[in-house]
Amino acid sequence: MSVGTAIQARDELREALSDEVAFERWYGRVMPRVYAYLAARTRDVQLAEELTQQTFVAAIEARRSFDGRSDSVTWLCAIARHKLADHFRRLDRDEHRVGRAVVREIELGAGPDRWSSVDEREVIARALDALPATQRAAVIFIDWDGSTVREAARLLGKSHGATQSLLARGRATFRDIYEREARDA
Numbered sequence: 001m002s003v004g005t006a007i008q009a010r011d012e013l014r015e016a017l018s019d020e021v022a023f024e025r026w027y028g029r030v031m032p033r034v035y036a037y038l039a040a041r042t043r044d045v046q047l048a049e050e051l052t053q054q055t056f057v058a059a060i061e062a063r064r065s066f067d068g069r070s071d072s073v074t075w076l077c078a079i080a081r082h083k084l085a086d087h088f089r090r091l092d093r094d095e096h097r098v099g100r101a102v103v104r105e106i107e108l109g110a111g112p113d114r115w116s117s118v119d120e121r122e123v124i125a126r127a128l129d130a131l132p133a134t135q136r137a138a139v140i141f142i143d144w145d146g147s148t149v150r151e152a153a154r155l156l157g158k159s160h161g162a163t164q165s166l167l168a169r170g171r172a173t174f175r176d177i178y179e180r181e182a183r184d185a
Helices: 003-019 021-043 045-061 072-097 119-128 133-144 149-155 161-185
Strands: none
Touching: 003 021, 021 072, 021 133, 045 072, 045 119, 045 133, 072 149, 119 133, 119 161, 133 149, 133 161, 149 161
């Protein structure tokens, strides 16, 4: 991004946050993209709405950290990714607290672009939902978002090795559940 474009992006955000009409216009343009990012990863309308709201609150609080080196949507999606990671960490703590954390394994064969039929997407959604939170987070961040293991580890607050282990177990569990669900469907 050029210096001029960076300044323009920073000024656009600054203007949006200083004027109610400009904010509504900006929010109306960028919110659907942030929501779509979260909805695709959570498949839960209420959760996606809540995380979208948290994203914008965090963005407004951190507005001074936006330096314009990216589009504001890119910056917002990075914040949203952190909010999603926070959500998965909370789920993980809750699962451990009630003793429901399950150790399982699978191989995720294809990302969401290759999931064609509605039935197949439903089987995939059920298989992902069955994963413990941190395994699901590792699979989503690495296999869906294309993050590196190191980036996912940072988001999840885990070591590199622990994240690799979560990913391996998550993929193996996903594969087992997906194959069982596909057979039964």
